[in-house]
Amino acid sequence: xxxxxxxxxxxxxxxxxxxxxxxxxxxxxxxxxxxxxxxxxxxxxxxxxxxxxxxxxxxxxxxxxxxxxxxxxxxxxxxxxxxxxxxxxxxxxxxxxxxxxxxxxxxxxxxxxxxxxxxxxxxxxxxxxxxxxxxxxxxxxxxxxxxxxxxxxxxxxxxxxxxxxxxxxxxxxxxxxxxxxxxxxxxxxxxxxxxxxxxxxxxxxxxxxxxxxxxxxxxxxxxxxxxxxxxxxxxxxxxxxxxxxxxxxxxxxxxxxxxxxxxxxxxxxxxxxxxxxxxxxxxxxxxxxxxxxxxxxxxxxxxxxxx
Amino acid sequence: xxxxxxxxxxxxxxxxxxxxxxxxxxxxxxxxxxxxxxxxxxxxxxxxxxxxxxxxxxxxxxxxxxxxxxxxxxxxxxxxxxxxxxxxxxxxxxxxxxxxxxxxxxxxxxxxxxxxxxxxxxxxxxxxxxxxxxxxxxxxxxxxxxxxxxxxxxxxxxxxxxxxxxxxxxxxxxxxxxxxxxxxxxxxxxxxxxxxxxxxxxxxxxxxxxxxxxxxxxxxxxxxxxxxxxxxxxxxxxxxxxxxxxxxxxxxxxxxxxxxxxxxxxxxxxxxxxxxxxxxxxxxxxxxxxxxxxxxxxxxxxxxxxxxxxxxxxxxxxxxxxxxxxxxxxxxxxxxxxxxxxxxxxxxxxxxxxxxxxxx
Numbered sequence: 001x002x003x004x005x006x007x008x009x010x011x012x013x014x015x016x017x018x019x020x021x022x023x024x025x026x027x028x029x030x031x032x033x034x035x036x037x038x039x040x041x042x043x044x045x046x047x048x049x050x051x052x053x054x055x056x057x058x059x060x061x062x063x064x065x066x067x068x069x070x071x072x073x074x075x076x077x078x079x080x081x082x083x084x085x086x087x088x089x090x091x092x093x094x095x096x097x098x099x100x101x102x103x104x105x106x107x108x109x110x111x112x113x114x115x116x117x118x119x120x121x122x123x124x125x126x127x128x129x130x131x132x133x134x135x136x137x138x139x140x141x142x143x144x145x146x147x148x149x150x151x152x153x154x155x156x157x158x159x160x161x162x163x164x165x166x167x168x169x170x171x172x173x174x175x176x177x178x179x180x181x182x183x184x185x186x187x188x189x190x191x192x193x194x195x196x197x198x199x200x201x202x203x204x205x206x207x208x209x210x211x212x213x214x215x216x217x218x219x220x221x222x223x224x225x226x227x228x229x230x231x232x233x234x235x236x237x238x239x240x241x242x243x244x245x246x247x248x249x250x251x252x253x254x255x256x257x258x259x260x261x262x263x264x265x266x267x268x269x270x271x272x273x274x275x276x277x278x279x280x281x282x283x284x285x286x287x288x289x290x291x292x293x294x295x296x297x298x299x300x301x302x303x304x305x306x307x
Numbered sequence: 308x309x310x311x312x313x314x315x316x317x318x319x320x321x322x323x324x325x326x327x328x329x330x331x332x333x334x335x336x337x338x339x340x341x342x343x344x345x346x347x348x349x350x351x352x353x354x355x356x357x358x359x360x361x362x363x364x365x366x367x368x369x370x371x372x373x374x375x376x377x378x379x380x381x382x383x384x385x386x387x388x389x390x391x392x393x394x395x396x397x398x399x400x401x402x403x404x405x406x407x408x409x410x411x412x413x414x415x416x417x418x419x420x421x422x423x424x425x426x427x428x429x430x431x432x433x434x435x436x437x438x439x440x441x442x443x444x445x446x447x448x449x450x451x452x453x454x455x456x457x458x459x460x461x462x463x464x465x466x467x468x469x470x471x472x473x474x475x476x477x478x479x480x481x482x483x484x485x486x487x488x489x490x491x492x493x494x495x496x497x498x499x500x501x502x503x504x505x506x507x508x509x510x511x512x513x514x515x516x517x518x519x520x521x522x523x524x525x526x527x528x529x530x531x532x533x534x535x536x537x538x539x540x541x542x543x544x545x546x547x548x549x550x551x552x553x554x555x556x557x558x559x560x561x562x563x564x565x566x567x568x569x570x571x572x573x574x575x576x577x578x579x580x581x582x583x584x585x586x587x588x589x590x591x592x593x594x595x596x597x598x599x600x601x602x603x604x605x606x607x608x609x610x611x612x613x614x615x616x617x618x619x620x621x622x623x624x625x626x627x628x629x630x631x632x633x634x635x636x637x638x639x640x641x642x643x644x645x646x647x648x649x650x651x652x653x654x655x656x657x658x659x660x661x662x663x664x665x666x667x
Binding site for chain 1: 369375425426428429430431432433435436437439440441443444447448450451575579582583586587590627628631632634635637638639640641642645646649650658
């Protein structure tokens with residue numbers, strides 16, 4: 001029983017990080033139909049900027065708590081600027097290009113960002129400084145730390161904030177309109193270019209937050225960390241039904257939990273034939289199975305095929 | 308028309324005979340010329356052709372049938388591991404290549420159908436992510452199938468793989484022909500060239516066949532294709548299976564040529580690279596795909612030789628790590644080409660026309 005609870009907790013934490021990253025994919029996809037492959041790299045750069053800023057500020061004698069808050073803000077600002085420029089420079093000129101063109105551009109941008117990060121931050125693993133003293137608590141035979149609690153709380157708060165933004169503000173209404181039908185939204189006076197830019201900026205800010213969380217959770221960062229994270233998050237977005245915000249959140253949590261439980265139990269289930277290093281398989285197996293039975297994701301709308 | 312057969316075979320325009328003859332002479336002479344620059348250049352040529360082979364295989368799936376496959380390298384891996392397991396000391400088997408290559412192709416084909424069957428209902432981007440996941444699953448298995456039963460030897464990979472050999476004639480090592488001594492990479496070049504010519508012919512023949520037209524119909528509008536009586540399920544499966552078998556053959560040759568393989572060679576980056584070749588060159592247009600593959604295979608290598616001296620001239624020393632700089636330039640090149648030639652460098656005339664119409 002305690003393996004179950006323990007893996008559930010771990011999965012919840014990992015899942016809320018996936019969910020935050022998945023939101024970035026799903027917002028952009030919902031409006032433009034584009035897989036922004038470079039989003040994982042934006043998350044990675046968020047982590048890297050946070051490490052640099054914390055290091056610089058603590059060297060200047062700023063207390064580590066304040067330094068962490070400022071670093072998070074800095075990471076968010078850098079990532080928002082990055083997300084905006086990605087859209088402006090790389091994707092906007094390709095609005096009417098064939099479908100695969102922006103995908104290749106996104107892959108190209110991902111390569112560029114990864115190598116830029118390697119030039120700036122070296123190819124070594126970087127240590128993410130410890131911000132708060134870690135304390136461990138027990139519940140029903142399973143352990144969780146205050147860092148894990150903070151991660152989940154922050155993730156839930158920011159997702160609630162995003163939902164408020166999408167469902168209660170004019171910008172949110174414009175975004176929903178644009179994702180339903182960009183042409184008609186434009187006729188109704190929605191500035192679709194601005195909406196798309198906003199989707200990139202908000203998604204990148206959430207990505208930066210996720211990057212900060214990943215960094216403080218695992219306490220290391222690497223220039224290639226964004227790739228797998230991005231992949232899993234995109235899987236989560238597809239799992240939930242891409243383009244659907246609540247779906248991305250649920251998909252992220254679900255994926256994290258399935259992965260953790262799978263890794264915890266696979267050894268027992270297969271009699272020791274397959275071990276926990278098969279963890280990464282679960283994300284993809286689950287994805288394939290779900291899409292076989294519900295091709296539009298768990299919470300995706302069942303739209304008829306358009307001729 | 309001097310070669311009606313050849314023209315009919317490839318459906319080339321007339322008077323292209325001179326061009327074809329001089330082109331093939333050039334291709335035949337290439338590895339001997341490249342040897343002046345060192346064996347490294349011959350190997351780059353080998354890889355360029357191998358990538359042309361792979362890109363044309365993927366072109367069947369992505370370019371002809373319009374199925375976005377991001378896990379193509381998995382089939383390449385299946386072919387490579389089939390060859391490695393059946394012709395290396397690892398399992399103690401040393402079967403000849405004419406047994407293994409068809410085995411690899413068939414196994415890859417089987418995997419292609421296995422992947423294709425459950426994903427038939429999926430639309431573009433969903434299909435992309437599922438194929439990507441499939442590629443990763445294959446790689447993770449290759450990485451971990453060394454315990455409790457050692458099948459793939461895990462992350463260390465398999466080495467001492469037999470070269471392709473016909474009797475006593477091996478494709479590795481040196482062979483003297485008259486006055487010239489051919490080395491291993493040069494001999495593999497000729498083998499790859501032969502195989503690649505075969506794939507090019509098959510691609511050309513497919514494109515204008517009943518099957519090719521069915522694929523094109525599915526690519527443009529699946530519902531309409533079904534309405535005119537095309538069996539879309541079988542046609543899509545056929546595309547997956549054919550693309551996969553080409554990947555399997557390419558993997559086998561790669562295995563034999565390198566003598567060593569490890570799961571690292573079959574990461575997602577490779578799938579993305581092959582897809583980039585297809586799209587960059589001009590999806591569905593065979594000459595374009597060949598151009599894209601050659602460019603993307605040679606460009607990073609050429610940059611490898613270029614970035615260090617250029618930095619020394621500009622800054623007086625090597626300022627930036629050459630490996631990351633060349634990948635940076637490579638990424639930028641992808642972005643820029645897509646920005647200014649959204650349909651690829653050499654798109655088919657029909658595609659260009661469609662794009663022009665869409666703009667106006």
